[in-house]
Amino acid sequence: MTAEPAEEGSSLWKDAWRRLGRNKLAMAGLAILFLLSLACVAGPFLSPYTYQQQDLRLVATGPSPRHWLGTDNLGRDILTRLFDGGRVSMLVGLVATAVSLVIGVLYGAVSGFFGGKVDSLMMRIVDILYALPFTIFVILLMVFFGRKFILLFVAIGAVEWLTMARIIRGQVQSLKHREFIEAAEALGLRRSRIILRHMLPNVLGVILVYATLTVPEVMLLEAFLSFLGLGVQPPMSSWGVLISDGAARMEESPWMLVAPALALALTLFSLNFLGDGLREALDPRAARNE
C-alpha cells in the first residue's frame, strides 16, 4: 500500500556523503589529501634518486632542473625524501590518530555514561597517565623493547587518547541528561545501544574536529620521537625530521625548510577543511535544503 522510495539501511553516513559532495572546500581538501598520499606512495618509485642517495657535487643547492626542490646538506634529493618521509608521516598521522580515537572515544563514553564510581576510577587512571612524563615513558619503552618502529605508535597512542577520552566524557555527561537519551532508555534500549547509536552520532562533530587537530600533533610528536631515536632513523626521513633538519639550516638553505613545511601545512589545511566539512555534513540540522 505504501510505496517506499529507495529503501536502504544506513542513513547518517549516506546522507553525510551526499552533503559533503556539495562542500567545495572539503572536497578540495579530500582531493589534495588523496593526491599527496598518491605522490608519497608512487613518488619514490618514479624518482631517479633514492632517499639516501648522495650527490656530493651538489650539496645544499637550491631548486634546479635536476633536483626540483633542491638538495640537502648531504646532497640528497629533497623531493624524493619528501615523498618518502610523507609515507611515514601520513601513516603515523592516520594510524596513531585512529588508534587514539577509538580508545579515547570508547573509554570516555563509558566513563561519562556510567558516571559515579566507575567514572571516578577511570578518570583517575587518565590523570595518572597524564602525569607520566612523556620523555621518560619513551625512554623506558626503548630500554625495554629496543628501537622498533612499532613502538612509535604505542608511544603516541598512549598519550593522545587521554585528551580525547576527557573531551568525550564531558560531552557524554552532558548528553546523558538530555531528554532524548531518557526517552531512549524509556524505550527499553540497552546501554551499549544507547551509547553507540544515540550518543556517538551526537558527539561525532566534536570527535572529528578534535581528530583534525590530533593529526598534526601526532606528526610533530613523531618528529620529536625520531629526534630521541625512536621512530625513523637516518637516513630515512619523515616530514617532522625534514622540518627539524631544515629549521636548523634555515639561514643557509631555506628551501630545505620550505618544502616539507609546505607539505605539512597543505596536509593540515586539507584535513581541517575536510574535518569541518564532515562535521557539517554529519549534522542533519545543518543541511536544511535537501
Add this chain to the structure above:
Amino acid sequence: MNPLLSVNDLRVSFHSRGGVARAVEGVSFDLRRGETLGIVGESGSGKSVTCYSLMRLVPEPPGRLEGKALFDGVDLLRCPLHEISRIRGKRVSMIFQDPMTSLNPYMRVEDQLMEPLLIHERLGRKEARSRAIRALEEAGIQDAPRRARGYPHEFSGGMRQRVMIAMALITKPELLIADEPTTALDVTVQAQILELIRKMQAELGMAVIFVTHDLGIVSGFCDRVLVMYAGRIVETASTADIFYDTKHPYARALQKAAPAAQPKGAPLYTIRGAPPDPSKPMPGCPFSPRCDYAADYCSRDPVRLEEVAPAHGSACLRVQREGLRLDQG
C-alpha cells in the same frame, strides 16, 4: 480483577551532600486496565518524579526508591535491569513533556520509531519500517512514507509530539505514562494531541497515567484524579467528585487559581506562599502554612490520606475530623 499497576507507599528521595530531598513521600494508588488516571499538582509536587520512578529513570544514586510498584506482578522499582528493559518501551511506554528535545536530532524519525520494534519484537527492518510508517499515519502525520525519512528538526512541535506518541504506542503497550504531553504545545495543537491520545486509548484499550497541571484537561480526559502536593497525595477521587465535591483545600485552591474561573478584570487568584522545601522535615500537613482553612492542629498532627466518602480520599485533617465542607465553585 487485579489492578494492572499497584503502587504502594512509593517514596523517592535524592541524597546529596546538602542533605536529603524527599520528592515523593508515600504515594499509593491502583490503576485498572483501560483506566485513565490524572495526576495534578503544581511544579515540584512530585508528579514527574513519580512517573520517572515507575520507568526506573530516576538515577540511583543520588536517587533512592522505596516502596512497591507492581505491574502485572513485577515490581518495577526493584526488578533487575534486564527485566525492566523488557517491560519499558514494550508494555509500558512514556511520552515526555518537551517533544522538541525528546527526539534524537541525529537519527531519522523512522529509525527512532523502528527501535522498539527491532529490540522488543525482533522484527526485520523492512517489516519494522512499514509498521513505523503505519504508526505515523495513525498518529495523523501526512505523507508518512516521505516524512519518516526526515530528521526531527524538520518537524514542528506538534508533529514531533505525534511522532513521540506513535513511538510510544507502536508496541501496543498496556500502560501509557504521559508526563505533561501538551504543556510545551500551543492550545490548538494541545486539543489535537489529546484527541489523538484518546483515540489511541480507545483502540488499544490501554491504561493511561496522565500528568498535568491543567485541570481543564483532567476534567475532559480522566476517570480518576490524584492531586499531589509536596510529594504526597492530598486528594483522590473520581473526576466529577474532584470538581463538584472537593475534599481538600489545596485541590479547591488549584481550581480557584485557574484563570478561566475568574470573572473578567478581577485580579487572578493565587495560592499565597510557596511550596515547601522538600529537604526540610514537614510536621503536620505540608499545605497548612498556605491553607485558608488551617486550624492550629494542622501544622502539628500527622496527616494520612483517608477515605472521607466512598472512593474519595482526602488528606485534610479538618475534613477528616470535623467534616469540613469547602465552598464549591
